[in-house]
Amino acid sequence: MTSDLPIYLDHHSTTPVDPRVYQVMKPWLTSRFGNAASISHVYGEIAREAIEAARRQVAELVNCQPDEVIFTSGATEANNLALKGVLKAAPSGSHLIVNRGEHKAVLDPAESLVRDGYAATIIEIDSNGQVDPNKIRDAITSKTKLVSVMYASNEVGTINPIAEIAEICHERNIYFHSDATQAVGLLPVDLQKQTIDLLSISAHKNYGPQGIGALIVRRDRGRIPLTPLIDGGGHERHLRSGTLPVAMIVGFGEACRIASEEKESDSLRLSTLRDHLWTGLSSSLDGLHRNGHPTECLPNNLNISVAGVDGDALMASLTKIAVSSGSACTSSDPAPSHVLRAMGISESLTKASLRFGLGRSTTEAQIDFSIEHVTDVVQTLRKL
């Protein structure tokens, strides 16, 4: 990497692999190349042991049992497995509840299920981007099998009232899934205390490699009937067939180990930097709107809308920082963010929104520089 690249402030989109993660992955890409399913010899056995060690590290981060961890290619696949897996194992016509604030990796599988004859209710979010548990309660029908509510928003950082929603689901004997992709490395996700039946996570949002993640399938309320998306050799308790990518899983495990140890200190440092960013920007510019929940927010997220500037011009002029407008994960779709629109934010403010995602390598000097750069750009654009 050259130092003239923009400052990276888009950690909701992806995070760099931590050098400690890279170190532990290296041998699994070269000399230790065994297939973990071929255990008739030592190559396979070694690979299998490494995978089981990584599984324990992932489980430890969210406090579940190792055999509840089902490795997938990432959170998109984990969400698909949760939604389609539960619904397709249930009678046709069964019902699912999602909400407008979800990532497309939940909304699109829900739509696909509707095309396949299942029913879905999409509940609205409030102006802070949060799901109201009462709306979930009201949407439940006798056919509801699954409720899916993300732990924290990838766009505005809003943390949902997960405990309350989980309780409503359990009272009604409905499975509860949460996409915790943005939350796990920063918030105290604890599945012994939180009654979440299915939890999606992804390594690359948490300083691990891209292309690996997991669906946690709890067993404490009995076996959850799940139809696999991929059939084959019966890997991952028959829920996700396919040769396991050992290097990536080992890296995912190490990333989880580091997060278990460092998430509290990371969160504290990041929220201080984030607050500094907001204070700096809002004291040097007027017409800024902060999007998201004022207190229930991820420590590394700042989402703002800038009044009086054109969104495209703003993004084109911010050449010294790498930030996102809306969700980079759906950047193949240039439409304004569906989440900001669902929060009731006008189209022009939605288009002129910036999402800052701070991360482990973000420094105070970078934040100071970013405040100056954004201020200069906005002041220049407003004079045109």
Ligand SMILES: Cc1ncc(COP(=O)(O)O)c(C=O)c1O
């Ligand atoms: C909340 C959320 N869910 C799912 C995903 C998709 O994750 P993955 O890239 O692991 O498929 C992302 C990011 O892209 C996300 O932020």
